[in-house]
Amino acid sequence: MTDARPGEIDFITAKQQIEAEIERFMAGRAGLEIPRIVFEKGELKVTFAPPIMDREHIVDALLLLKSCIENLRVHTMEASFAVFQSMGSNLYETKYFSQGIKFKFIDIGYPRVEISRPGNLVQEEIQAIVGLFKLFHPAVAKVNPTAVLSKLGASVYGLPGDEERTALTETWDSIGGYEKTKQEVQETILMPLQHPEVFHEVSRLSRGASAGLPRAILFEGPPGVGKTTMARILAKEAGLPLVYVPVENILSKYYGESAQNMAAIFDACEVFERAILFLDEIDSLAGSREEGLIEATRRVLSVLLRKIDGFERKNGILTIGATNRAMDLDRALLSRFDTILRFPMPDAKEREAIFRQYVHHLNDAELKGLSELGEGLSGRNIRDICQMAERRWARHLVLEKAAASAPPASTYLELVREKIRDIEWLQLHS
Numbered sequence: 001m002t003d004a005r006p007g008e009i010d011f012i013t014a015k016q017q018i019e020a021e022i023e024r025f026m027a028g029r030a031g032l033e034i035p036r037i038v039f040e041k042g043e044l045k046v047t048f049a050p051p052i053m054d055r056e057h058i059v060d061a062l063l064l065l066k067s068c069i070e071n072l073r074v075h076t077m078e079a080s081f082a083v084f085q086s087m088g089s090n091l092y093e094t095k096y097f098s099q100g101i102k103f104k105f106i107d108i109g110y111p112r113v114e115i116s117r118p119g120n121l122v123q124e125e126i127q128a129i130v131g132l133f134k135l136f137h138p139a140v141a142k143v144n145p146t147a148v149l150s151k152l153g154a155s156v157y158g159l160p161g162d163e164e165r166t167a168l169t170e171t172w173d174s175i176g177g178y179e180k181t182k183q184e185v186q187e188t189i190l191m192p193l194q195h196p197e198v199f200h201e202v203s204r205l206s207r208g209a210s211a212g213l214p215r216a217i218l219f220e221g222p223p224g225v226g227k228t229t230m231a232r233i234l235a236k237e238a239g240l241p242l243v244y245v246p247v248e249n250i251l252s253k254y255y256g257e258s259a260q261n262m263a264a265i266f267d268a269c270e271v272f273e274r275a276i277l278f279l280d281e282i283d284s285l286a287g288s289r290e291e292g293l294i295e296a297t298r299r300v301l302s303v304l305l306r307k308i309d310g311f312e313r314k315n316g317i318l319t320i321g322a323t324n325r326a327m328d329l330d331r332a333l334l335s336r337f338d339t340i341l342r343f344p345m346p347d348a349k350e351r352e353a354i355f356r357q358y359v360h361h362l363n364d365a366e367l368k369g370l371s372e373l374g375e376g377l378s379g380r381n382i383r384d385i386c387q388m389a390e391r392r393w394a395r396h397l398v399l400e401k402a403a404a405s406a407p408p409a410s411t412y413l414e415l416v417r418e419k420i421r422d423i424e425w426l427q428l429h430s
Contacts, residue, residue, distance in 0.1 A: 005119075005122060006122075007122045007123060008119070008120040008121070008122055009120055009121055009122065009123065009126065010120060011039045011044060011120060014044075014120065014121045014126055015037045017126055018035070018037060018046070018126055018129055018130060019034055019035075019037070021130045022034060022035065022130060022133055025130075025133070025134055025137075033048070033049070033263060033267075035047060035048035035129075035133060036048070042118055042119065043116055043117065043118050043119075044116065044117055044118075044119070044120065044121060045114070045115070045116045046114075046115040046116075046129055047112060047113070047114050047115070048112070048113055048133060048136075049110065049111060049112045049113075049261075049264060050111055050112070050113060050136030050137065051111075051136070051137065051148045051264060051267065051268060052111060052144070052147060052148050052151065053105060053106075053107040053111035053112075053136075057135065057136060058077075058082050058105050060135055061084075061103070061105065061132055061135055061136075062074070062084060064128070064131050064132065064135055065084055065103060065128055065132070068124050068125070068127055068128035068131065069086045069101060069124065069125065069128055070086065071086055071087040071088060071100070072084055072085070072086050072087075073085055073086075073087055075102075079107075080106070080107040080108050081104075081105070081106055081107070081108065082104070082105040083102065083103070083104050083105075084102070084103045085100050085101070085102045085103070086100030086101045086102075086117075087100055088100045099117070099118050099119070100117065101115065101116070101117035101121075101125050101128075102115070102116050102117060103115050103132070104116075110151075110152070110261055111151070113132060113136065115129055115132070145268040145269065145271040145272060146159065148264065148268040149243060149265060149268050149269075152250070152261050152264055152265050152268070153245075153246065153249055153250050153261070154243055154244060154245045154246075154250075154265050154268075155243075155244045156241055156242070156243050156244075157232065157235065157241065157242045157244065158235050158236060158239075158240065158241045158242050159241050160241075166241075168232050168233075168235055168236035168242065169236075170229055170232045170233045170236060171233065171236075172233060173357070174229055174233060175226045175229055175230065175233070175379065176346075176350065176353040176354030176355075176356065176357040176379065176382075177346050177347075177349065177350025177351070177352075177353040177354055177379075178225075178226060178343070178346070178350060181230075181341065181342075181343055182230075184341055185230060185234060185341060188214065188217070188339055188341065189214055189217060189234060189318070190234060190237055190238060192213045192214055193213075193238040193240070193318065194237075194238060196213055199213060200213075214318065214338045214339060215308075215317075215318065215319065215338060216308050216318070216319040216320075216321070216336050216337045216338055217318070217319070217320050217321075217337060217338060217339050217340075217341060218282075218320075218321045218322075218323065218326060218334070218337040218339070218340045218341070219231070219320060219321065219322045219323070219341055219343060220322075220323050220324075220326040220340055220341070220342050220343065221324070221342055221343030221344060221345075222324055222343075222345060222378060223324060223378065223380065224378030224379055224380025224381055225343040225344070225345060225346070225378050225379055225380075226343060226379050227280075227322040227343055228244075228278070228280060228322065230343070231244075231276065231278045231320055231322070234276065234320075235276045238276070240274050240275055240276050240318075241272060241275045241276070242275070242276050242278055243265075243269050243272075243275055243276065243277045243278065244278050244280065245265055245277065245278065245279050245280065246280050246281060247279055247280060247281045247282050247284045247285065248281040248284040250262060250265075250300075251284050251285075251297065251300065258297075258299070258300045259299035259300045259302070259303045262300050262303045262304065262307075263303045263307065266303075266307040269317060270317070272316065272317070273316050274316035274317070275316065275317055275318075276317075276318050276319075276320060277317060277318070277319045277320070278320045278322065279304075279319065279320065279321045279322065280322045281322065281323075282304075282321040282322060282323050282329070282333075283323040283324050283325045283326075283328060283329065284297075285297060285300060285301050285304070285329070285330065285333070301330055301333065304333060304336075305332055305333060305336065308336045309336065321337065326340060345376065345377075345378060346377070346378070346379060348371050348372060348375070349371075351370075351371040351374050351375075351377060351382065352367050352368055352370075352371035354379050354382045354383075355367050355370050355371060355374075355382055355386070355412075358382065358383060358386035358387075359386055359412065361406040362409055362412070366409040366412075369409070369413070370409070370412055370413065370416060373413060373416050373417070373420075374416045374419075374420070376420065376423060377416070377419065377420070377423075381419055381423075384419075385412065385415045385416055385419055386412070388415055389407045389411045389412045389415050390407060392407070392411060392415070393405075393406075393407035393408075393411050
């Protein structure tokens with residue numbers, strides 16, 4: 001039990017004041033999350049996740065806190081963990097040392113600021129908390145979104161001025177076959193991105209309103225059929241940065257904090273004037289909210305629903321989700337997507353085109369034979385087979401001390417049969 005201090009403010013009033021000041025600061029800045037403020041077991045706790053945590057901000061935080069909090073001391077100052085604590089008003093009474101307000105700056109797993117103290121706050125402490133939030137949420141233009149996204153497990157490709165490191169090199173020829181799917185992508189997504197003024201003007205002339213350009217698209221199809229490659233091609237053709245988010249990795253890497261980090265990813269994307277946000281493996285959230293999702297997954301799903309809704313009101317961000325099982329997704333999530341583009345397994349003609357993409361030395365009859373034998377193979381399966389054929393043939397040449405040559409058709413046929421057997425075994429035992 002702590003002694004009451006002069007000027008203490010009860011929890012409800014303090015919470016309302018902090019939230020009101022932060023909401024005023026956040027006005028017009030979509031995406032920022034209000035800090036979590038709770039009172040548990042006699043201790044008041046405030047937690048928020050800054051977009052980025054670095055030493056410069058922590059030093060600035062120390063200077064800010066020293067101007068608000070008396071007898072503040074540095075308890076810990078390490079690379080990814082810092083603690084500042086008030087020693088209380090009476091430095092000669094050690095019993096007060098554990099009762100002062102404590103500020104933790106943690107950059108382990110995900111960046112966060114945790115503030116706690118036994119009992120209630122005084123006005124100076126409220127102002128310190130609000131000041132910290134403002135310090136760690138500077139004007140959006142000053143935040144480096146690429147650094148924030150990288151820290152959260154996402155990757156950015158196709159950044160202007162950083163082409164060498166983030167280049168998108170894929171072209172339409174990178175996906176063999178799939179001519180119908182390519183045409184759908186070009187007409188449904190690429191044309192509106194490249195010529196929005198035409199779509200807006202047609203809608204204005206016909207119904208007196210701007211066109212509802214696509215805001216969220218779902219790519220649906222089995223693994224290995226080119227969904228991710230198509231997103232990369234689309235970003236390159238549209239001249240937009242691609243933000244790649246592996247949803248399953250975000251869920252597993254940041255278990256328990258996944259929702260907070262997913263929200264931060266969307267917030268960082270808002271810094272880009274225009275971009276494509278690609279949510280890969282969105283079926284990691286498969287199952288409706290009524291079917292017993294674990295709480296952490298349910299929170300991530302709620303964030304996605306809210307954030308996609310928010311992006312639909314913006315003109316510059318296109319969200320693309322990729323799934324293997326659209327029918328298993330939450331119905332509310334499915335409803336957020338304007339269009340579902342399906343990527344089927346390649347047919348015989350498309351398999352032949354994919355083999356031709358990776359094998360230039362075989363004749364038409366040999367390529368057709370590989371295609372017919374390879375029923376059930378995806379584009380990724382075919383790519384892997386062709387690469388494995390090269391390695392297997394190279395090992396053969398080394399052992400035989402023979403001159404370099406391209407693999408014969410028999411090597412590819414052998415590997416196609418092996419892959420088909422592997423697929424059948426997996427299907428039998430899954």
